[in-house]
Amino acid sequence: MVGGGQLARMTHQAAVALGQTLRVLAASPDDPAAQVTPDVVIGSHTDADALARAAAGASALTFDHEHVPTDLLQALVDRGVNVAPPPHALVHAQDKLVMRRRLEALGAPIPRYVEVTAPTDVDAFAAQIDGPIVVKTARGGYDGRGVTLAKDLAEARAVTERYLADGTAVLLEERVDMRRELSALVARSPFGQGAAWPVVQTVQRDGICVEVIAPAPDLDPELGAEAEQLGLRLAGELGVVGVLAVELFETADGKLLVNELAMRPHNSGHWTMNGAVTSQFEQHLRAVLDYPLGATGLIAPVTVMANVLGAPQAPEMSMDERLHHLFARLPEASVHLYGKSERPGRKIGHVNVLGAASGSLEDADYVAEVRERATRAAHWLSHGEWTDGWDEHGR
Known part of the structure; x- marks a missing residue:
């Protein structure tokens, strides 16, 4: 996997379960994935020699970001390397003009x-x-x-x-007059098999995803099916291998427009680690290795993912102590930390909280309660303070 960030780190966890070894091309030994995988190549994703060293003997070469020059990838393909997704697909996630023109030619809805x-x-x-x-x-x-x-x-x-x-x-x-942002996450194998998770709602702040609600509440079933089918169609038309995230606008008049594409595991799919039968990281590996894809069903009526973003000033309390207090108060919270130092606005982890099996996505109070617990947990981990004013020491 080219890139040693948190996506590679979490893909490594999935690789272990599948009996695979994930080699990462990392910029530094301190990168999140380089901290945990034993097979690390240090180098730049723009260095042809480093890419060749990473690809040597590998079953497949894949990515945790889209920034590898496609000419370097095509040179690897010409030498017989299995690049997944292939460069002719990946360019649509690299270049917004290329993406817009292709989507327009395919008749996909765009701004x-x-x-x-x-x-x-x-x-x-x-x-x-x-x-x-x-x-x-x-x-x-x-x-x-x-x-x-x-x-x-x-x-x-x-x-x-x-x-x-x-x-x-x-x-x-x-600028689209929109109701909200959605994400349709799908996967496609070289064999042509496709799988789609339920469409989710993403909440953005300052251009950064802070929360994901899975499935998207109050989504018209026909619109949800349209989004899933659009994701699967684009994966096939573009020749994607692996996970594809189609970021969407739900317009104020109830239509869909494609905003962005990502051809890798995506922040809008982190909820799948605890809330779906198959996580996006395992599914990505299944796809690039051409295994049959896994089931994408829900574990709970609703799962909420909240990103842990670095606070304006890191708390004096250590992360270890923050975890102790979080688990004592919210033992149901699933925490995923990335091994990153804390700095303002940086994604250092995420929290997944599942709603009770007896709940319903149609119950607004139920969804709001799960959201509150997830965002409270994430804020505590980043700021060392409880949003509801609770005193962890009982003072």
């Missing part, structure tokens, strides 16, 4: 967009859509980076000019 080659294109697009604009870099954006929700036309022009001056490819999109 209105335009490629920008000069600042005057901003005014022309604004006149066309008659609404607010989102400015995006075609490559490299992640967790809100490379995406600007322009507050007005002047800001859209200024941001566009700055990107173009840096030699960055830019596209503009209409």
Whole structure:
């Protein structure tokens, strides 16, 4: 697996259960995956020699991020390396312009967009859509980076000019009038087998996913089925091997638009580690190794994942002590920490909380209660303080 981050770390856990050895190409011995797997290659994902060393003798080469240059991957394919997903598919997760054009050609629902080659294109697009604009870099954006929700036309022009001056490819999109964001997570094997998990709701703050509710509550069944089928269709049309996350907007008028694609395990699928029969990490390995795919059914009526994000200032209390207090108060919380140092806004782990089997997704109070426990647990781990004011020492 190219990349030594938390996705590789959690994929390593799944590999152990399958009797596999996961080698990781990590930038540093301190990377989350390099801390736990015995087979580590230190090097850059843009270094052809490092990629070749990582791929040597492997059954498959896969990724925990999309940033490997496709020309380097194609060179590996030409030498007989099983790259999964293949570079002709992965490029759609690397380049937003390539992705938008391909989705448009496939008739998939997308926001209105335009490629920008000069600042005057901003005014022309604004006149066309008659609404607010989102400015995006075609490559490299992640967790809100490379995406600007322009507050007005002047800001859209200024941001566009700055990107173009840096030699960055830019596209503009209409800002969608949306009800919420959803994610359709699917997997596809080289054999062509597909599997889909229930569609989930994602909650974003400052461009970063902070919470996932699985399945998405109050989702029209037909719209949910449409999202799952869209994910499976795109996986097949693009030639994806492994997990594909299709990030979606549910519009205010009840339609779906594709926002982003990710061809790897994804933050919106972390809930599957405890809330689904087969986790996204095991499924990704099953897919790239061409095993039959696992069942994607739910373990509980609802599972909520809350990201543990570094606080503005790390608590004086150690993480070990925070875990002690969390488990004493919320023993049902499943904690997944990534071995990262704490810094503001950094994803250092996540918490999964399952609702009681007797509950119902249609019960708003039930869903709200599970959400509250998950977000309370995550906030405690990041800040060392309880959102409900509870004193862990009984003072």
